[in-house]
Amino acid sequence: MPTAVARRVLAAVMGLGLIVVYLPLAVVLVNSFNSSRTFAWPPSQLTTHWWSQAWQSTGARSALRTSVEAGLGATAIALVLGTMAAFAVARYRWFGRESVSFLLLLPIALPGIVTGIALNNAFRVAGARFGLLTIIIGHSTFCVVLVYNNALARLRRLGGTLEEASMDLGAGVWQTFRYVTFPLLRSALFAGGLLAFALSFDEIIVTTFTSAPGVQTLPLWIFGNLFRPNQAPVVNVVAAALIVLSVLPVWLAQRLSGEPVGARH
């Protein structure tokens, strides 16, 4: 145990750190009600005008829809492929098993711009039409590892005994998966899927290089309007809304699993 003085210093740093973490987010929230078009600080008057204006912004709305579609698509691919890879690694011994984790980690470990231009180049060479589909493929490359990691950890912890028991009792491969493995795996898959969706929803760099001019995800829309002074209030409202929404997955994960998603154990 640290001394009393040290504890007080540590507590002070902790408090200060949390203030620094949350202050910028709070400022964006307050500014979304700031009646000044240029966000003069401190705000002299508050208004809800920007929120109703943002609600009517067709650009932001269609961008939100694209983001949700891309997130769901990438998450679906990640769930299928990540679970399959996790089973192969956790339940079978084979040559090259050790390198799977490293391979799947690569798209997330290398800078996003590397993944972005590599995919951009590949899509162009392959003659693919850029759009929602290429965005989904791009996002899924780095989403797979999130589901894989969660599923792998759970499969390792469970061990194979329950599955063996099920098979010994006469259940087939599908039945065992459907009635034994999957229910035990569900919360891990949910956590991995949630992480994958959040990462896809937030991604901008790979998206920049895999989208078409007319297809904008929400981050692309924000970035595209960030430097336009007349769009500033609407951008600010969208940013504020995203901050409020970010509480949702944390709350959901807490409710459903009792432990914070992303925390290491």
Place this chain on the structure above:
Amino acid sequence: MRAASSWLHRHTTARLLALLSLPVLWVVVAYLGALGAMLVAAFWTTNDFTGAVEHRLTLSNFRTLVEQPVYRRVALRSLGVAALVTAVDTLIALPMAYYMAKVASPRARRLLVVAILTPLWASYLVKAYAWRVMLANGGVVDWLLQPFGTHGPGFGLIATIITLSYLWLPFMVLPLFAGLERIPDALLEASADQGARAARTFRSIVLPLLFPALVAGSIFTFSLSLGDYITVKIVGGTSQLVSNVIYDNITTGGNLPFAAAAAFFPILVMVGYLVGVRRTGALEEL
């Protein structure tokens, strides 16, 4: 369906192959293939007049990158920013993680973990934007510093370092917290009983045990800083990092071979970093 099931049950290898085929195809074809093609493209060049890619192997892109002082400066600046962000985050995250793991009550600890995790869910872009608002001329930082007769740094390299440190802070706090939580309190008490002061215990007991976690956190802060170009565009003013060079060559330059060659720099740095720290056991902490 039934027949397939019993066949799979008897053939383990077939089961494994069925499981592996899709993920491996995906990673190898969609990702490694694309990556490989890009790395090969780095040895091509573009025609000076038409801008068309010429499929002839040459080192000219790399020669330009090494010989032109502007690219050397950008490379050094990027490394410097990544190192500074890592240092800043370590200095802030260490006491925070220490408080969370060793001082706070179990209940407070849970809440603090959530408090650190929640901003991770907030959009990256929104957080970078928040610092644009904070650091703007006459913004919140200026307003806070006004009573002290000074003002914020404005947009530029310092603003970039502040924003990147802010963005990646949780990636440093969480591994450090997990690492500290694993160190038994008894070990620290034993050290104190043997007469070691807090500083000595920290240097001789905590730091060596925490080192893998520290390296794991630094992989995030370093790699993420090295690959960033968005934050630089939002708060960096006119300064450029290596990813901006890559980005500009693709978007406005239309010069994929040169961009690919420039991308070798962050790739080589990160692979070197990962290989260098493999021995510390940091990769298992990720």
